[in-house]
Amino acid sequence: MQFFQDFPGLLLDTFFDVLPIAVIIFGFQFLVIRKRVRNLKKVLAGMLYVLIGITFFLLGLEQALFPIGRSMAEQLTNPEFLQSVRITTGALHWQDYYWVYIFAFAIGAGTTIAEPALIAVAMKANEVSGGAIGVWGLRVAVAIGVAIGLALGSYRIVIGAPMHYFIISGYVIVVIQTFFSPKLIVPLAYDSGGVTTSTVTVPLVAALGLGLAETVPGRSPLIDGFGLIAFASLCPIISVMAYAQLSEFKDAHALKKRSKDEYYQKKQSGSGQNTKPDERS
Numbered sequence: 001m002q003f004f005q006d007f008p009g010l011l012l013d014t015f016f017d018v019l020p021i022a023v024i025i026f027g028f029q030f031l032v033i034r035k036r037v038r039n040l041k042k043v044l045a046g047m048l049y050v051l052i053g054i055t056f057f058l059l060g061l062e063q064a065l066f067p068i069g070r071s072m073a074e075q076l077t078n079p080e081f082l083q084s085v086r087i088t089t090g091a092l093h094w095q096d097y098y099w100v101y102i103f104a105f106a107i108g109a110g111t112t113i114a115e116p117a118l119i120a121v122a123m124k125a126n127e128v129s130g131g132a133i134g135v136w137g138l139r140v141a142v143a144i145g146v147a148i149g150l151a152l153g154s155y156r157i158v159i160g161a162p163m164h165y166f167i168i169s170g171y172v173i174v175v176i177q178t179f180f181s182p183k184l185i186v187p188l189a190y191d192s193g194g195v196t197t198s199t200v201t202v203p204l205v206a207a208l209g210l211g212l213a214e215t216v217p218g219r220s221p222l223i224d225g226f227g228l229i230a231f232a233s234l235c236p237i238i239s240v241m242a243y244a245q246l247s248e249f250k251d252a253h254a255l256k257k258r259s260k261d262e263y264y265q266k267k268q269s270g271s272g273q274n275t276k277p278d279e280r281s
Contacts, residue, residue, distance in 0.1 A: 006059060006062075007055065007059065010055050010058055010059060011051070011052070011055045014051055014054050014055045014058065015051060017054075018047070018050065018051055018054070022047060061203045065203040065204055065207065066203060066206075066207045067207075068204070068207070069203070069204045069205075069206070069207025069208045069210075069211055070207050070208075070210065070211035070214075071211070072103060072107075072208070072211070073100075073207070073208050073210075073211025073212045073214075073215060074211055074214075074215050076097075076099050076100045076103055077097070077100065077211075077212060077215040077216055078215075081099075082096055082097070085098075085099060094155065094158050094159050097154075097155075097158045097216075100154050100158065100212065101151045101154055101155060102151075104147075104150040104151045104153070104154040104208065105147040105148070105150065105151040106147070107150065107204055107205075107208065108143070108146040108147035108148075108149065108150035108151070108201075108205075108232065109143045109144065109146065109147040110143075111146075111201045111204055111205075112139075112142055112143040112146040112147070112196055112201060112236075113139060113140075113143050115195065115196060115201055117195040117196075118138075118139060118142055118192070118195045118196060119135075119139070120195075121138075121188075121191065121192070121195050122135045122136075122138045122139050123135055125138060125188055126138075129184070132184070133184075133185070133188070137243065137247075138188075138192070138240065138243075141192075141236075141239050141240045141242075141243035142192045142195075142196055142236045142239065142240060144239050145192075145196075145235040145236030145237070145238060145239030145240065146196050146201065146232045146235060146236055148235050148239070149228075149231035149232045149233075149234060149235030149236070150205065150208070150228060150231060150232055152166065152231055152235070153166075153209070153227060153228040153230075153231035153232070154208070154209075154212060154228070156224075156227070156231075157209065157212045157213055157216060157219060157224050157225075157227075157228075158212070158216055160218060160219060160224065163227045163230070166231070167230055167231075167234060170231075170234045170235065170238065171234065173238055174234070174237050174238060174241075177238065177241040177242070177245070178241070180245065181241040181244050181245055182244050182245075182248050184244075185240065185241060185244035186241065188240065189236075189237050189240035189241045189244070190237055192236045192237060192240045193233040193234060193236050193237045194233065196232055196233060196236050197229050197232055197233050201232060202229060205228045205229055205232055206226075206228070206229065208228065209224075209225050209226060209227065209228035209229075210225040210226075212224075212225070213225030
């Protein structure tokens with residue numbers, strides 16, 4: 001089987017990739033901190049699990065995720081398929097690739113919701129904030145950002161526009177939002193862009209971008225195929241800060257309405273006492 005041929009070599013390569021991390025950790029532990037590692041057997045067993053897990057993960061990427069991403073891109077940009085679903089006449093236009101944008105949006109949202117790194121960050125943020133930051137609220141906000149980013153990045157590949165126009169414009173929006181967003185959410189929003197580009201999202205996103213660049217006429221895999229991950233990192237920052245801004249506006253509006261209601265209730269109560277007839281008459 002192909003598995004038994006690839007696994008030993010990939011396991012050895014992964015060992016040498018992980019080795020520098022182990023050397024740094026144990027080097028600091030013994031040479032700087034100068035203390036024995038607690039539960040050394042468990043730590044070594046855990047590192048063995050990491051080594052085997054990364055190896056299996058890399059095999060899964062090569063045999064499943066990368067082929068699926070490229071296959072979907074090839075099928076969605078197949079001329080026969082595009083001709084059957086096109087909405088314009090004459091030559092193909094960017095509007096005719098709408099299924100590509102829908103797929104990019106859906107796969108971006110789906111992979112982000114399932115991203116282990118995002119789940120861990122959302123749970124920790126909820127714990128540290130005392131429940132002020134909801135786990136699902138953060139996950140959904142980030143997922144929407146990634147979905148929009150991938151759809152926008154796919155659109156850029158289809159039309160062949162320079163990527164830096166989109167990225168610069170996006171970070172201008174981020175800078176403006178930073179001044180008007182709640183200070184509690186700004187660092188978390190910036191980190192949200194990083195946790196989305198992790199184990200589940202990156203392989204599919206990279207495969208999708210390369211597949212699109214290889215199949216859309218006139219596109220270069222080297223120039224146009226990369227860059228989707230940049231969109232997937234940028235847009236969640238915008239969406240998380242927008243989520244916080246909307247939540248803050250909603251809370252302020254509700255507080256203002258409640259204060260206004262209480263004011264009118266007190267005013268009506270005071271007015272009723274002033275107009276109360278004199279019982280002696």
